[in-house]
Amino acid sequence: MTDLNFPHIIYKDGASFKEWGLHHGKSFKGAIAELAAIRKDLMLKKNPSLKSKLSELAMEQFNCTKLFAPHLAQELEGIAQGAEVDLVDIVILNNYTDFRDIELPEEGCSTIHLHSQNQQVSGQTWDMHQSAKNYLCTIEIPASKEGPKMHVLSLVGCLGLMGVSDTGLFIGVNNINTENARAGLIWPALVRRTLEHPCFNSMRETLVNAPVTSGHNYLISSVGQSEHWEIAPSAKAMVGKTNDSSLGKTFHTNHCLGDELKLIEQKTAQSSTTFNRYSLLEKKIGQCETYEDLINLLGDHDGHPKSICSHFASGAQDPSMTCGGGVYDHLTKRLFFWRGCKVYDDNYEERELTF
Template identity: 30%
Template sequence: MLEVHCSGTPYEIGHQHGTVAKDQVAGSLAFYENQFQETCSMNWEAVRKEAEKYIEPLTKLSPRHVQELQGLADGAGVDLVDIVALNVRTEITFSLYTSVPSTSIQTDGCTSAAYRQPNGEVLLAQNWDWQPQQAPNLIVCHIFQPGTDLPNISMVTEAGVIGKIGINSAGVGTLLNAIRARGVDSTKLPIHLALRTALESKSAREAADKLYKIGTAGSGHILVADESEAIGLECTSIGIKEINFDSDGTLPHTNHLLLDHPGVDEPGWLPDSKDRIKRISELLKEKLASTGIDHSSFFELFQDEQGYPTSINRAETSPGQGTVTLFNINMDLARRRATVTVGRPINWTERIELSPWLMCDNS
């Protein structure tokens, strides 16, 4: 997996991302152009029109991030609106789903969990499942922002997307579960920029407070944690509700809302989402009752294949069809480190260690 090291001003950070990962950004754009056309009969010009609606609100909400998006576009040799489209693809999907309810929508599915160990330290992990055609366009992005009080960030993301799944030098980690609910509000923060905002925070509570204040444009579950606390943020365009650790110190989530969200329309999407939340909860309880859970054994839960191929460790239903686990990330937040396992957790192809607290300016 390509690793990109970015530092400097927001524009410079974006420009380095776009320049070094130029081929992968082009790959992401091609993948989503095809994805929108195949699943929504929406051509890229229509996608760009939807994305344009977010530029002005984002310039007011988060000017630094718009500068980074502009730098990324310039580095990759594409238009700003193309890069914005990648970063608001969740919201564009849900906007279309709201206006044309019969639309067949596909988005990434995942299984995530946080666990607070008996010593109070928090572990955070997830499998990220998506179509294998997007695997070559995944990158690890390291971000160092000198002259600011913002923490360093190391995250796994789709090339061209500036906020995703990762860990920062303050020991804050973020995970994402896609949620398919109707409704979008372009005056609020898109889910992927909400993830970036969380990764620029120094505690889980600070991240949650920021997102409560701004709100999210679309739906998703953001699991944000630090070394002692984890907060599950079920986000919709209407509002955000939080889930905390249960009595066993566990907090699992998949791809459906667990809390009641009045006024939110969430039709069924992935039937296996309810099976996976049940299964990951069972595995957590079983492991706690036997050997206990540490950073190493936490990963083992995500190798589970009960319900194959739509299991926690997901496989394609047939060659080229359906989604598959593309990577696992397993974080030890007290030690401010994470292990990225590329590929399905039982037959992975590469391992990458993330330690953003060791990062320095490479420019």
């Protein structure tokens, strides 16, 4: 398995989205093919019945994405073309968690926002199947006619897992397991599309009206405000909020908090660590005040292996581990991304960026 050492991909200013995708795909051709094969294999081992409908479901998701954000669909086509892999495989690589949620669960991730008079910080862990860790990257996307410059945490071959724009908009994502999943939008395209907006209100409008495939909690924030939204194909609810008049600290793991979402939650498919991490965050969030504090909290190992930086794989129905994460300070515009675990991984990497 290739270890890419957490590359920082820089898209060329003035190039088209298709050209960005081609550059991305060509630069990481072998690794993208590897990761796509790993994700397809994991998905089909869990649910062989998907095999006969793989292409059909993938193209439904791609066509939905093409209607939602044509320029991002062009970037996906460019990645597939540059990497010389089938577009179906790129859809699976990008929409793996949602694709599987049509029948199956996925674990992981904790999202947090801190809002005080002097601090406004957002962040999250990214918990995935451990095979994804070696393929994590960051992408620097220049301003275009579609939106401002942005930095995203991603996987090679993927549009983006979480990110921040030059206008100070942040989006983080964690999975929830809900009923009624259906072929819809490729969710990394939703991450990128929301970051293209000029303000928080239009970002929220796009997010809550998107034709999603499956359930996620989204943390969106900007200077002065933050919201946690649980969104599934058949229901949505805001489950956390801060603003300059209502300061506080909000967080989410992988179980539903909204009453309407609880009614459609697949409780048998919940993350094996979600309540452990939630309890740890309840216990520790009071001492978390700053950008540095949040970075340290997201790397915390109290309760290991069911810790905030999660290492619980043995016996889990769908093993996942903290493969990386990101923290953004809205007031200083400092952005910190990491790959792996600083304590347990020999190949840990970190990167601090600014706008």
